[in-house]
Amino acid sequence: MSTVVTDTHSAHDAHDHHDHKPTGIKRWLFTTNHKDIGTMYLWFSFIMFLVGGSMALMIRAELFQPGMQIVDPHFFNQMTTMHGVIMVFGAVMPAFVGLANWMIPLMIGAPDMALPRMNNWSFWILPFAFMIMLSSFFMPGGAPAFGWTFYAPLSTTYSTDSTALFVFSMHIMGMSSIMGAINVIVTIMNMRAPGMTYMKMPLFVWTWFITAFLLIAVMPVLAGVVTMVLTDKYFGTHFFDAAGGGDPVLFQHLFWFFGHPEVYIMILPSFGIVSAIIPAFARKPLFGYASMVYATASIAGLSFLVWAHHMFTTGMPTFASLFFMYMTMLIAVPTGVKVFNWVTTMWRGAMSFETPMLFAIAFVVLFTIGGLSGIMLAITPVDYQYHDTYFVVAHFHYVLVTGAVFSIMAAAYYWLPKWSGVMYDDFLSKLHFWSSLISVNILFFPMHFVGLAGMPRRIPDYALQFADINAIVSIGGFLFGFSQLIFLAVVVKAAMKKGEPAPAKPWEGAEGLEWTVPSPAPYHTFDVPPQVK
Amino acid sequence: MNVRLTSLLLGLPALFLAPMAHADSMQLNLTRGVTDISEKVYNLHMLVFWICVVIGVIVFAAMFWSILRHRKSRGVTPAKFHDNVKVEIAWTVIPFLILVAMAVPATITLIEMDDTSDSDMSVLVTGSQWRWHYSYLDYDIEFMSNMATPREQIYGRLPRTENYLLEVDRPMVVPTGKKIRLLITSDDVIHSWWVPEFAVKKDANPGYINEAWFRVDEPGIFRGQCAELCGRDHAFMPVVVIAKDPADFEAWAQGEEQRLADRRAEEERLLGMEMSKDELMQLGQQIHMSQCAACHQPNGQGVPGVFPGLVGQGIAVNDQTAHIDVVWNGVSGSAMQSFRNTLTMSEIAAVITYQRNAWGNNTGDVVQAADVHHFSQGNQ
Numbered sequence: 001m002s003t004v005v006t007d008t009h010s011a012h013d014a015h016d017h018h019d020h021k022p023t024g025i026k027r028w029l030f031t032t033n034h035k036d037i038g039t040m041y042l043w044f045s046f047i048m049f050l051v052g053g054s055m056a057l058m059i060r061a062e063l064f065q066p067g068m069q070i071v072d073p074h075f076f077n078q079m080t081t082m083h084g085v086i087m088v089f090g091a092v093m094p095a096f097v098g099l100a101n102w103m104i105p106l107m108i109g110a111p112d113m114a115l116p117r118m119n120n121w122s123f124w125i126l127p128f129a130f131m132i133m134l135s136s137f138f139m140p141g142g143a144p145a146f147g148w149t150f151y152a153p154l155s156t157t158y159s160t161d162s163t164a165l166f167v168f169s170m171h172i173m174g175m176s177s178i179m180g181a182i183n184v185i186v187t188i189m190n191m192r193a194p195g196m197t198y199m200k201m202p203l204f205v206w207t208w209f210i211t212a213f214l215l216i217a218v219m220p221v222l223a224g225v226v227t228m229v230l231t232d233k234y235f236g237t238h239f240f241d242a243a244g245g246g247d248p249v250l251f252q253h254l255f256w257f258f259g260h261p262e263v264y265i266m267i268l269p270s271f272g273i274v275s276a277i278i279p280a281f282a283r284k285p286l287f288g289y290a291s292m293v294y295a296t297a298s299i300a301g302l303s304f305l306v307w308a309h310h311m312f313t314t315g316m317p318t319f320a321s322l323f324f325m326y327m328t329m330l331i332a333v334p335t336g337v338k339v340f341n342w343v344t345t346m347w348r349g350a351m352s353f354e355t356p357m358l359f360a361i362a363f364v365v366l367f368t369i370g371g372l373s374g375i376m377l378a379i380t381p382v383d384y385q386y387h388d389t390y391f392v393v394a395h396f397h398y399v400l401v402t403g404a405v406f407s408i409m410a411a412a413y414y415w416l417p418k419w420s421g422v423m424y425d426d427f428l429s430k431l432h433f434w435s436s437l438i439s440v441n442i443l444f445f446p447m448h449f450v451g452l453a454g455m456p457r458r459i460p461d462y463a464l465q466f467a468d469i470n471a472i473v474s475i476g477g478f479l480f481g482f483s484q485l486i487f488l489a490v491v492v493k494a495a496m497k498k499g500e501p502a503p504a505k506p507w508e509g510a511e512g513l514e515w516t517v518p519s520p521a522p523y524h525t526f527d528v529p530p531q532v533k
Numbered sequence: 534m535n536v537r538l539t540s541l542l543l544g545l546p547a548l549f550l551a552p553m554a555h556a557d558s559m560q561l562n563l564t565r566g567v568t569d570i571s572e573k574v575y576n577l578h579m580l581v582f583w584i585c586v587v588i589g590v591i592v593f594a595a596m597f598w599s600i601l602r603h604r605k606s607r608g609v610t611p612a613k614f615h616d617n618v619k620v621e622i623a624w625t626v627i628p629f630l631i632l633v634a635m636a637v638p639a640t641i642t643l644i645e646m647d648d649t650s651d652s653d654m655s656v657l658v659t660g661s662q663w664r665w666h667y668s669y670l671d672y673d674i675e676f677m678s679n680m681a682t683p684r685e686q687i688y689g690r691l692p693r694t695e696n697y698l699l700e701v702d703r704p705m706v707v708p709t710g711k712k713i714r715l716l717i718t719s720d721d722v723i724h725s726w727w728v729p730e731f732a733v734k735k736d737a738n739p740g741y742i743n744e745a746w747f748r749v750d751e752p753g754i755f756r757g758q759c760a761e762l763c764g765r766d767h768a769f770m771p772v773v774v775i776a777k778d779p780a781d782f783e784a785w786a787q788g789e790e791q792r793l794a795d796r797r798a799e800e801e802r803l804l805g806m807e808m809s810k811d812e813l814m815q816l817g818q819q820i821h822m823s824q825c826a827a828c829h830q831p832n833g834q835g836v837p838g839v840f841p842g843l844v845g846q847g848i849a850v851n852d853q854t855a856h857i858d859v860v861w862n863g864v865s866g867s868a869m870q871s872f873r874n875t876l877t878m879s880e881i882a883a884v885i886t887y888q889r890n891a892w893g894n895n896t897g898d899v900v901q902a903a904d905v906h907h908f909s910q911g912n913q
Contacts, residue, residue: 066697067687072836074839077762142839151761154763158662242738283605284611284613287614315735315738315741337624343599347612348614349611350609361596364596372588381643382581382639452560452563453563454729460768463698465560
């Protein structure tokens with residue numbers, strides 16, 4: 001290890017000029033460059049997106065018809081569990097960290113992230129975490145089958161030994177997230193270009209700044225709760241076992257104290273992305289910049305006070321249910337402010353509809369649908385009916401897929417010219433957008449109905465009255481899944497530099513320091529800090 | 534698997550058209566249910582739903598208006614405004630007031646739903662992997678309620694019938710017009726007892742007791758299922774409740790008490806009798822399929838790493854007393870539950886005999902109810 005460090009260091013000293021980089025595998029293994037690390041995060045998250053997506057397709061294939069046709073119920077539970085874990089921790093979170101790595105230094109005029117070696121490490125432990133997690137498929141009894149929420153005692157007394165691998169890989173992912181978050185905070189606090197005050201930062205920087213604090217606050221809680229699961233299972237503790245004085249519901253309180261802020265960790269950076277893209281293509285400044293910042297901060301603050309809305313049916317005291325219902329409803333206020341701001345930004349602008357804008361508009365519409373069903377779910381008495389049904393599945397896929405994932409797609413198209421130096425294939429990108437938009441709604445919208453009609457989530461087989469809608473949903477699922485291969489083609493084409501050369505600022509209305517550097521962005525940027533007026 | 538996949542793909546276009554054929558019979562909304570509470574819940578659901586629809590329509594209308602009108606291709610000049618304190622205060626305060634309007638009826642309904650006092654009758658509901666147990670605290674009645682849908686339907690060897698996956702061997706029976714208090718708990722993992730038509734969904738937490746209640750006014754059959762992921766057969770854990778007129782309910786209760794008394798008497802009688810090996814094997818196979826096959830599989834192979842196999846190894850071919858012990862007491866800290874309250878002694882004897890002789894185990898052992906009784910005496 002030490003030789004490695006010396007090697008790169010001396011190499012760096014020997015050729016200290018612009019754009020030098022080691023070639024081959026060494027460049028990627030030992031890199032401390034924020035752009036390289038960002039690229040690796042983004043590719044990693046896309047691979048995980050396809051892995052988690054193929055698990056979703058297995059789920060949808062089994063649910064295409066009533067009856068058990070393709071997989072065993074136990075394997076089905078492994079699929080739902082790993083699909084959730086991989087999409088949350090492997091696809092969405094690393095994608096945002098990748099975007100942060102690429103864009104935050106470029107947006108604040110910094111030469112790199114503040115802690116580049118830690119940056120390297122926080123990426124490179126991730127593939128190992130997921131290799132450990134995925135290797136559990138080859139254990140007797142297979143991978144974890146207790147849902148991504150791993151409720152005790154299903155995950156303790158009643159789980160297979162893959163739990164140990166699950167816990168270990170969760171620890172590694174948590175470390176990676178915490179290091180990434182520290183890096184973001186330190187970079188933003190210390191490395192802004194002269195003149196860039198906090199209230200001049202782009203909203204993507206602001207939302208990530210707040211997200212990073214959420215990560216630091218809740219990832220240790222996750223680490224604690226997985227450790228308690230581990231000791232309950234293997235070392236004779238009884239945190240979640242009533243027989244030894246514990247309480248299984250305690251697990252849920254701890255998990256959701258992590259889990260709810262986690263939901264906002266996966267959506268706040270989206271707000272930043274959309275707040276960059278909509279003004280660029282409406283050719284009009286973002287409406288209500290300051291209120292956007294305050295709304296983000298209030299959502300983050302409230303996220304610590306709403307966790308038990310995931311637990312209304314656990315038998316909480318009425319007073320607690322009421323408290324968590326009121327707090328949850330309150331979140332609608334700052335979230336509404338954001339949606340109104342985006343719509344008002346479009347109002348009386350001069351809009352054009354390039355692919356990033358299409359994804360951003362789809363984000364605003366579909367995320368709003370997910371937000372509105374969120375208000376319905378907040379109402380405790382009716383949540384008793386919705387809880388653990390496909391209505392919930394529809395809700396959180398609207399906010400996570402057409403919310404978080406669509407915003408990531410929007411960001412990829414928006415900044416791809418800056419990353420690759422070429423314009424993406426416009427036809428393919430539009431094809432990707434329209435096929436995704438249509439199929440994602442065939443996939444998730446009917447889930448609302450089947451959930452209201454009473455279909456529980458996480459079941460491999462269902463009563464006959466749910467058959468028609470499940471068939472439609474499965475078809476939507478396959479269409480959406482295969483549509484993402486178009487995105488792969490677009491990105492590969494751009495990565496191979498096939499396309500029109502991109503100017504430094506390919507979007508007429510775009511604002512920000514990232515558009516002042518050439519496309520593709522040189523390996524080292526802002527060696528001399530720019531002056532922000 | 535390949536054959537199945539092919540038939541799946543070939544059937545795809547047909548299934549896509551199928552929904553249109555009988556869309557009128559498809560339920561797309563929450564049920565109104567059959568209780569006062571479920572009606573209130575439904576009305577609350579519709580209220581919040583329409584508020585959300587109106588908000589959505591206003592927001593999307595404004596957005597699509599500007600998408601249509603304020604586009605560069607129409608040659609418009611973009612405006613420059615980026616702040617308006619009055620508007621921003623308005624769209625903070627108005628949503629807040631709308632939320633308060635929703636919170637008031639929600640609070641009233643929730644307080645009513647959580648009030649389990651002054652009930653007429655209590656039933657202890659215990660979930661276990663993967664069945665419900667009902668114990669009537671005001672009667673001498675208790676029974677297990679298993680899913681009645683045969684595996685042949687699940688695996689497509691028999692046509693699926695109307696109440697596929699939503700039918701049980703012994704439903705819960707309640708009188709109409711009475712406030713029924715449920716005490717809900719679990720023997721193993723967390724389950725959740727849910728009947729949509731009562732708007733009751735309450736988690737069954739091991740070691741803790743939750744309360745819920747409902748009052749049905751009209752007789753009927755109401756179906757629901759477990760709503761919390763509880764392991765392999767989570768999908769196969771239905772709830773069926775039959776509401777009867779109080780007189781009919783009393784008749785049922787008497788019959789049920791009599792049935793339990795008869796069963797105990799029969800148990801006593803069988804202790805002194807020997808069943809033939811064929812009888813034991815026949816009964817044992819039935820018991821294995823209904824009680825054991827979910828984990829240990831119909832062919833006794835189990836699921837490697839999760840549920841132990843019974844063929845040629847372990848408990849089913851070794852010490853017979855240990856085998857009785859496992860079935861009688863269960864294995865603490867595992868999914869293997871105790872069957873002493875689920876099965877009669879003769880049923881336990883039969884299933885053990887079956888497992889020790891089926892699938893080529895051929896131990897030749899014959900276990901009689903008396904052996905189980907002998908074990909239970911020595912054990913207590």
